[in-house]
Amino acid sequence: MARRLKMLGTTSEDNDCPTLYEDLDTGEILVQGDRVTDPDDLAQLANVKDRETFVVVPRELLVRFAPKE
Numbered sequence: 278m279a280r281r282l283k284m285l286g287t288t289s290e291d292n293d294c295p296t297l298y299e300d301l302d303t304g305e306i307l308v309q310g311d312r313v314t315d316p317d318d319l320a321q322l323a324n325v326k327d328r329e330t331f332v333v334v335p336r337e338l339l340v341r342f343a344p345k346e
Contacts, residue, residue: 282307286342288335295334297342306343310334 280300287296295310310332313319322331 280307286338288338288341295332295338297334297338308332308334 281302282298283301285297285299285306287294289295295308298307298309299305300307313331313333319325319331
């Protein structure tokens with residue numbers, strides 16, 4: 278079953294990325310951003326599963342659209 282997503286916000290001026298979405302059923306947050314592909318950056322990350330990927334988002338996006346309650 279497909280997720281029901283609500284766009285929370287973006288700091289992109291052309292609605293490209295980065296963007297935050299909320300899963301309306303679970304409350305989980307999905308993050309859209311540029312994928313991290315640099316091997317030196319990836320080597321610093323811990324406990325990475327094969328199915329996981331990493332994206333870059335500006336702190337401002339999180340502060341504005343996903344504040345801690």
